[in-house]
Amino acid sequence: MDAAVVTNAVVAAISVITVVVSAFFALRQLRLSQHANHTLVAIELLTRDRMSDAFLDSQQFVLTELRTACPPGVPVSRLPAEARKHVNRIALYYNGLGQMLAFKVVEPALLLGTGGYRAREAWTVLEPYILAERVARGESYLSNFEHLAVLATETPWPMAVRRLGLRRFGSYPAEVGPVADAPTWANVDHEVGGTIGDPHRR
Structure with missing residues (x-):
């Protein structure tokens, strides 16, 4: 096979790969940018309102x-x-x-x-x-x-x-609860359930 033909084929293949890779990263960047914008909207809703x-x-x-x-x-x-x-x-x-x-x-x-x-x-x-x-x-x-x-x-x-x-302390001062190992998740669930009447919690 003629060396020039081979060289042209290789160059063409590299060009195609370069275009595909560039398009992939451009699309990925666009998606990341959109995701960041959506996250900002969510944070705005979760905080301001x-x-x-x-x-x-x-x-x-x-x-x-x-x-x-x-x-x-x-x-x-x-x-x-x-x-x-x-x-x-x-x-x-x-x-x-x-x-x-x-x-x-x-x-x-x-x-x-x-x-x-x-x-x-x-x-x-x-x-x-x-x-x-x-x-x-x-x-x-x-x-x-x-x-x-x-x-x-x-x-x-x-x-x-x-x-x-989320990290938690291993124990708590007596004035805020029993001094023991970190509460079990069942206890946490109970504590969360106890905040129903207070709209300023969580």
Whole structure:
């Protein structure tokens, strides 16, 4: 075979490989950039909105007052204006987080480790109101919120803690609890469950 032909073939092959590799890394960089942007959006939702006085007031109402003020089973759209405002603020917030999970645009551990517990708690209260609203709107109403709540139920806080690899002290001072080895995960689950009435926890 002519040496020039071989050389040209090799050069052409190297050129093709170079283009493929460049395209691969460009696409990877684009995906990393998109992932970073989505993560920033998630952090914004998890911090700014969740820490606002308006959100905390709505969370307090939903978790401790809604079922007394409005019988379960009333569609969301038929709730009194003030109650509806609180419900929509909480439900749409968690629906947005669930949407990011559904489209896999953010690391699940980030959302489940920080918002999963409250999402599960809020869904427990809001479920009958949401299901009643679905009779009129269809099954897609707040389905991303439900998706988040299901995943949060399947990944309770103690499991999320383990997956995140959070470090813990081996023992605690007497004034904050028994002096012993680090509490078991069952104890942690019990402690987490005891924060239901306080919207400022976690």
